[in-house]
Amino acid sequence: GAVVSQHPSRVICKSGTSVKIECRSLDFQATTMFWYRQFPKKSLMLMATSNEGSKATYEQGVEKDKFLINHASLTLSTLTVTSAHPEDSSFYICSASPGQFGNQPQHFGDGTRLSIL
Amino acid sequence: GESVGLHLPTLSVQEGDNSIINCAYSNSASDYFIWYKQESGKGPQFIIDIRSNMDKRQGQRVTVLLNKTVKHLSLQIAATQPGDSAVYFCAENMNRDDKIIFGKGTRLHILP
Numbered sequence: 001g002a003v004v005s006q007h008p009s010r011v012i013c014k015s016g017t018s019v020k021i022e023c024r025s026l027d028f029q030a031t032t033m034f035w036y037r038q039f040p041k042k043s044l045m046l047m048a049t050s051n052e053g054s055k056a057t058y059e060q061g062v063e064k065d066k067f068l069i070n071h072a073s074l075t076l077s078t079l080t081v082t083s084a085h086p087e088d089s090s091f092y093i094c095s096a097s098p099g100q101f102g103n104q105p106q107h108f109g110d111g112t113r114l115s116i117l
Numbered sequence: 118g119e120s121v122g123l124h125l126p127t128l129s130v131q132e133g134d135n136s137i138i139n140c141a142y143s144n145s146a147s148d149y150f151i152w153y154k155q156e157s158g159k160g161p162q163f164i165i166d167i168r169s170n171m172d173k174r175q176g177q178r179v180t181v182l183l184n185k186t187v188k189h190l191s192l193q194i195a196a197t198q199p200g201d202s203a204v205y206f207c208a209e210n211m212n213r214d215d216k217i218i219f220g221k222g223t224r225l226h227i228l229p
Contacts (some may be wrong), residue, residue, distance in 0.1 A: 006160070025177050040143060043160070083211045093160045097215065103150045106217060108160035 002098050007107030014117055015086060021063045021096030021112045023050075026061055029074035030096035034106065035067070038091040050077040050094075084116045136194040138223045139187040140207035142144040143188060151217065152181060152192045154203045161206060164192070194225075202227050 003026040011019050023033055031052045038116040046070055049057040056069035064089075077096075083086050091107040091113055095106040123168070130136045143224050148169035153161035159197045167181045167190075174181050180193040204224050208217045 004160075034216070043221050046216060046218070049214075049216065095160075105163045105166050106215075107163060108153075110144070110160045113158070 002094050002104075002107045004094065004107045004109040006094055006112055008112060009110060010113045010115075012115045012117065013084065016083055017116075019081045019084055019114060021081075021092055021114075023077045023079070023109055025075045025096045025098070028096075028098035030077075030098065031089060033071060033077040033094055033096040035077075036078050036093045036095070038093060038111070039097075040091075044093060047079075048081070052077075077103065081114065084113075084114070086116045089114055089116045118123075126221070127224045129228055130197045131140075131228045132197060132199060134197055136197045136201065136225055138205050138225065139193045140190040140206075141188060142190060142193075142207070142209050142219050142220075143211065144211065145185075145188065146211045149210040150174060150181070150183060150190050150191075151155075151208045151210070152179075152207060153206045153219075154201075155206065155222075156203045164205075197225075198229055199227050199229075203214060 005026050007022045026046050032104040033050040035047045037047050038044050047062045050069045052071045052074055055092045058064045071077040091111050093108055093111040095108045097104050097106050151166040152164040154164050155161045165176045165179050165181045167183050172183050178195045182191045204222045206222045207220045208216045
């Protein structure tokens with residue numbers, strides 16, 4: 001149980017393109033999901049907290065207009081990288097928890113490798 | 118500030134031996150800790166967790182130890198296998214919200 005699915009797994013696109021990444025909780029509902037960014041050989045950096053039915057909460061230094069988050073249902077959150085540039089190339093990972101955190105751990109998707117040419 | 122760090126970036130262990138991965142955390146308010154395993158090109162996979170009211174918790178071939186006095190967390194893997202090769206992250210949560218903070222990670226390399 002507690003499966004989180006991410007799509008697509010890999011994206012290669014031209015500079016200036018907007019890219020949407022989906023994060024789905026397959027067998028549970030999640031009022032909160034999280035989006036992370038990971039550079040090679042580095043740890044996961046939390047970008048934002050996605051809240052179902054309300055605005056996302058962004059971490060300091062993360063541009064909300066650059067990384068648009070929509071959490072329209074209890075099983076789906078999307079991250080849109082707008083007007084992507086080469087410096088946006090990274091590994092993006094989402095997570096969700098089936099229960100109140102502190103009682104159950106976050107479960108992660110398998111990530112999306114974004115490459116901007 | 119809040120930070121979770123690891124003592125060793127790379128750990129090489131002989132196959133069949135036990136592995137011990139260490140983690141230091143700085144926030145005494147953290148009350149929930151998790152170990153994740155990340156294989157190349159994949160998302161982190163939950164291994165084991167522990168709450169601050171415990172000092173030890175065992176799973177299948179894994180044990181997590183928590184020493185709140187010195188703010189230290191460790192993951193012990195018994196009889197290390199080739200499939201254990203990965204990067205291991207500790208993470209902490211203060212239970213005031215759902216956010217978790219990841220440590221820097223340790224790469225576990227299994228020697229044949």
